[in-house]
Amino acid sequence: MRLSGPETGRLLEALAGPLPAPRRASLRRLRQGGEVLDRALVLWFPAPASYTGEDAAELHLHGGPAVVAAVAEALAGLGARPAEPGEFTRRAFQHGRLDLTEAEGIADLIAAETEAQRRQALRQAEGGLSARLSAWATALTRLLARQEAFIEFEEEDLPADLDARVAAEAAALRGEMAALLAEGGRGERLREGVAVAILGAPNAGKSSLLNALAGREAAIVSARAGTTRDVVEVRLVLAGVPVTLADTAGLRETADEIEAEGVRRALARAEAAELRLLVFPADAPPDAATLALRGPGALVVGSKADLGPPVVEGALAVSTRTGEGMAALRAALEAEVAARAGLAAEAGLTRPRHRAALGEAVQWLARLEEAPLPELRAEALRGALAALGRLTGRVGVEAVLDVVFGEFCIGK
Template sequence: MEHRQDTIFALASGGGRGAIAVVRLSGPGCGDVLRRVAGGLPQARQASLRRLRAPGSGEVLDQALVLWFPAPASYTGEDCAELHLHGGPAVIAAVSEALAVLGARPAEPGEFTRRAFLNNRMDLTAAEGIADLIAAETEAQRRQALRQADGALARLLEGWAARLMRLLAHQEAAIEFADDDLPSDLGDRARAGAAALKAEIATHLADGGQGERLREGVVVAILGAPNAGKSSLLNTLAGREAAIVSARAGTTRDVVEVRLVLAGVPVTLADTAGLRDAGDEIEQEGIRRARRRAGEADLVLAVFAANEAPDAATLEWAARGAVVVANKVDLALAPAGIAGVAPLAVSALTGEGLQALRERLEAEARRLAGAGDAAMLTRPRHRAALTEAAAWLAEAEAAPLPELVSEALRAALRALGRVTGRVGVEDVLDIVFGEFCIGK
């Protein structure tokens, strides 16, 4: 914040060689830099082809498309510019050098977006959405990030904040202007409003963590007895021989992970050592790792061989909501039900049932992580602040004195404001005076 008078620049496109490299600038010195390096200011928001020259020597450094975005209608809200250079490392280096000579400095990570936030071009959740959009690797992640960058979460939160602000205004009015001609049930209305808002926030908190999961990816662990065909299933789902398969029980020791995209959701599929009591110390360590991985996973695939009785671990995980898979149905029929649910009958060898297994995994991925098309909480800090806001609303609802209701509503508002980065309770008086015309 202390350096906001600086003019900053950075390579905005990826590193390495490319047809085009985009260098972006922001800050009060942008216009000056353009005049000196590009021979003048181009028309605002229109691409113009310019020769870029080194200050001093006047040597031509590149022929580039130059864009000029005067404040405040720019990404950062400051004067901004873009130089679309030829994408060679020497071009980028020479132009960067020229910009530095003219007094611009390299930007710090995230500094453009930070300035956009500080200049009220976006709230914190939109800034996070942009970071997520740049990091998005799958379709559902992209959708969720774009929605957040577009302000969907901010709008939800600001809607709640506006409601809360009115409740607070009513409550304050009831306290401050008790003798005036105000409706007598203002305090009751504030409490009822707090209860309704609390319930609404609670439904968003009860989203099963979908938004966070979609950002982070879903972890699915494959667990079961030795030789059940776990590694074979991992390989078919991954479409490559990621794990060693053999007829010997106890082949897999380490956890073998592959990354898949299912229903637009990034999924880490983890194959683990077959569970049994026998085996050497290496196998036993593998089994410990298997159990730990399953314990941390979002979903467990409990696999057993259809030609053998389901093992204890399969029965246990079935009871805990695992997806139960009977493999090797080319050798025997799968049992009708385990913990009351028919297992998915598959054969990693013949391919039977694998399409159904894949579809089931896609459905589970969607259930766990959503499709990215609602305004979701995507970070623990959103959840923490909303949990706090809901707690303060509960406090407001139950508070015995008007002043305490008021204080709890203020605290709830501050908690909400932390998520968007716009903490403000000053506007309360505007509402009080605007709505009730107190004192005219």
């Protein structure tokens, strides 16, 4: 049980006696009045050397519900209140113990489902992204100082090419930021997962393929065409990335109102998916509706390989009946998913707000290259600095704080 705030020392003394040495575990009896509530390990973290940056303490209790409830009631009676979701990390942010990207990394670490997500979240929580942004902010601040010097002391003995050098270095910084933006949202996809849609004509073997990849009977399989009329989703992990695999209705013209809605939803899912599995069965000619979906982001699968060779050139032959080609299909899927959402070599952007703020900084630096006056170039540098400041939480983030820390669990 964690406590934080200016009254923490008073509450800890009332419950456990004299304060223990900072950051050393001490075995204490916790008392309310004359009653012993528990024998617990007590740790004391005086400000500012604590997670939140203010006086804090931890009580390592026996985990029975009655013990926890009794200690919580005693603390409430002494003046404490339950924490809001994310309040401890929010206080750490407000006291300068971490910036907003590091706080978001902690939230991602709590929510991580896979090993790759854990590694990405830990890298961000430990300041990987913050370090890149801080280096850019430092460079921009230095350039702004030079630009201001060029404006204010134009008649002094300054280097003749100072203004041009500022522009050249700003262009180099813009290139570095644009390169991070150009990664295509890998960090976001790893955090949120990759959407994969299975598409094809009725009876192409889509539902059987979903079940085989999921390793369970997630979708109903029938020889009757049009069995799947809505989107059936399965969550699985491929290459350390969470994947939402969606079985969809068979693509065909139909007068059935319900089936037609299923086809519409299938096409909508195809539009939204990062990756499409186009399924062509060996016992039927390739249908035009599925062929029309070929292109970037599509993996062509020749199903029912036990009945014959694939009917589409270049298709990966699989049979859910015999297992032929399933290992190769899974390997191909893992490669595609990793290419879209694998763990990058350096800390990257993991949220849409990251991309929006960094994109704004890039736009400001692009304006600098076109600005005809030194004053306008200085304003562009200030705009880029402000955008980076919003990303890390240094300036103008009041509107997003509730959203960011609302993602946390109680007690973190």
